[in-house]
Amino acid sequence: MAEPIIQIKDLSKQYGGKVVLKNISLTVNEGDAIVIIGPSGTGKSTLLRCINLLSKADSGSIKLDGKEINIPDVNEDEVRQHISMVFQDFLLFNHLTALGNIKIGLTQVRGMGAEQAEERAKEELTRVGLAENAGQYPGQLSGGQKQRVAIARALAMEPRVILFDEPTSALDPELIGEVLEVMRLLADEGMTMLVVTHEIGFARQVADRIVFIEGGVVVEEGPPNELFYNPKTERTREFLWKITELYGHDQVESQG
Amino acid sequence: MLLESIKFILMGTYVTIAVIAVALPLGFIVGLLLALVRVYGGPFISRLTSIYSTVMRGVPPIVLLFLLFFVIAGSINLSPFLAGSLALGIISSAYQLEIFRGAILCVSSGQMIAARSIGMSRSKAVLYIILPQALRIAIPPWSNEVSTVIKDSSLVYALGVAEILRRSQFVAARTYKPMLAFSVAALIYFLMTFIANRFLDAVERKTRISAH
Numbered sequence: 334m335a336e337p338i339i340q341i342k343d344l345s346k347q348y349g350g351k352v353v354l355k356n357i358s359l360t361v362n363e364g365d366a367i368v369i370i371g372p373s374g375t376g377k378s379t380l381l382r383c384i385n386l387l388s389k390a391d392s393g394s395i396k397l398d399g400k401e402i403n404i405p406d407v408n409e410d411e412v413r414q415h416i417s418m419v420f421q422d423f424l425l426f427n428h429l430t431a432l433g434n435i436k437i438g439l440t441q442v443r444g445m446g447a448e449q450a451e452e453r454a455k456e457e458l459t460r461v462g463l464a465e466n467a468g469q470y471p472g473q474l475s476g477g478q479k480q481r482v483a484i485a486r487a488l489a490m491e492p493r494v495i496l497f498d499e500p501t502s503a504l505d506p507e508l509i510g511e512v513l514e515v516m517r518l519l520a521d522e523g524m525t526m527l528v529v530t531h532e533i534g535f536a537r538q539v540a541d542r543i544v545f546i547e548g549g550v551v552v553e554e555g556p557p558n559e560l561f562y563n564p565k566t567e568r569t570r571e572f573l574w575k576i577t578e579l580y581g582h583d584q585v586e587s588q589g
Numbered sequence: 590m591l592l593e594s595i596k597f598i599l600m601g602t603y604v605t606i607a608v609i610a611v612a613l614p615l616g617f618i619v620g621l622l623l624a625l626v627r628v629y630g631g632p633f634i635s636r637l638t639s640i641y642s643t644v645m646r647g648v649p650p651i652v653l654l655f656l657l658f659f660v661i662a663g664s665i666n667l668s669p670f671l672a673g674s675l676a677l678g679i680i681s682s683a684y685q686l687e688i689f690r691g692a693i694l695c696v697s698s699g700q701m702i703a704a705r706s707i708g709m710s711r712s713k714a715v716l717y718i719i720l721p722q723a724l725r726i727a728i729p730p731w732s733n734e735v736s737t738v739i740k741d742s743s744l745v746y747a748l749g750v751a752e753i754l755r756r757s758q759f760v761a762a763r764t765y766k767p768m769l770a771f772s773v774a775a776l777i778y779f780l781m782t783f784i785a786n787r788f789l790d791a792v793e794r795k796t797r798i799s800a801h
Contacts (some may be wrong), residue, residue, distance in 0.1 A: 385706060414708035424703035428721045428798050438707040441717055472800030490707050 336363050338493050338525055339384065344393035346379055353379045354390070355549040361494060361527055366520040368536040369529045370576065371546035377529040381496045385418045398493065414442060417487035421499040423479040425471040431458060431482045432467040435489045442490065457485040461515050477508030481515055497528040531580045537561065545569050594760045598773045601753040608674045608742040608752060613735065615678030620685025625715065627686065628693050638686065645683030651744050653680050658748055673745035681738050688734060692727035693719060725796050732789035736782045743778070753777055
């Protein structure tokens with residue numbers, strides 16, 4: 334039986350009187366690849382930001398390896414080393430090369446020596462297929478390459494779980510594949526990941542579980558096949574149908 | 590006689606450079622620290638820096654120079670040179686505060702979020718992620734401030750410091766050749782700002798982040 338890495342219970346969050354998350358509960362086990370889907374503005378990104386403590390949830394509990402982290406005096410920096418995040422708009426450090434982006438966390442957060450960090454950063458770049466781009470600055474990389482560097486940066490911290498916040502939404506269609514490929518590889522390696530995405534083909538292939546969130550609540554949650562072929566609610570069926578119409582084609586073709 | 594007069598004025602360049610060498614770094618350090626406090630500090634302390642900047646920038650430098658000179662020289666025994674240089678540095682810090690504040694705000698907020706997301710503390714994120722980018726952005730407006738400080742260094746002549754302007758005035762009075770004396774002064778100031786700006790342009794080019 335896999336150990337739960339993250340246990341979320343009754344998490345709620347309001348922004349200026351608007352309820353964004355309403356009593357969300359979710360368990361992420363070791364090695365899980367969980368995909369969160371749902372219409373825009375329904376709290377998916379907020380949920381990830383709350384887990385990473387970039388936003389503070391109003392109430393409820395988040396446990397990382399059994400330890401409560403949604404409390405005021407938690408060491409946020411320490412928690413974030415174990416919960417890495419990959420952002421929609423990459424957010425690479427603009428003044429550092431691809432290699433430097435990965436190195437800085439190793440030297441400044443994990444306290445590695447410069448040489449060891451350099452070695453390690455090269456390994457991570459190789460892992461995402463960008464060994465040859467080590468010396469390039471973010472401004473010299475394509476969107477897909479930037480996002481792969483961002484993934485390598487997250488991986489280098491050896492997190493317990495990586496949160497992906499719509500990692501392909503800012504990419505040109507022809508660049509989406511290379512990023513999804515890297516994510517698929519990670520999932521195969523057993524990396525625990527929580528992914529917010531509209532890439533329904535990816536969700537179908539890679540997810541152990543899909544969580545459908547709407548209006549700040551979990552509408553339905555289950556293995557992909559169950560949600561696709563046997564959804565419990567009409568709303569899930571409707572949304573999946575719509576999103577497959579919109580985003581499904583490229584995936585089916587590229588899997589060709 | 591003529592050559593001697595020019596040489597006399599030129600000797601003032603050392604004093605002027607010494608004034609700048611005190612005022613500019615002082616303004617840099619104080620300005621940068623206050624900018625960090627202004628952007629990242631709590632509401633109260635941030636407000637204080639804002640008041641400091643508004644007041645300092647709202648009064649003519651020469652008036653502030655006299656005020657600060659009599660405050661500084663009144664409390665501790667300082668030479669007019671040191672008191673004047675420190676005063677110029679404090680005046681410049683208000684302008685440099687605004688330059689660095691603007692530059693820090695130009696770095697997108699995502700950079701801080703990304704730094705925090707890999708477990709970096711706020712202070713490390715500022716030091717290793719925000720400042721290296723902000724300082725690059727600050728170079729052009731900062732080189733403007735360098736010109737201002739070079740030229741404002743002439744204000745300490747009012748405190749009796751024997752820098753370029755003071756010496757030019759002396760020569761003008763003695764030789765009845767004000768045109769010559771002040772032209773020499775103008776040329777020296779111009780050359781100093783010109784060289785400083787050229788140098789900073791080169792620094793800007795050298796540190797620019799490749800984008801293609």
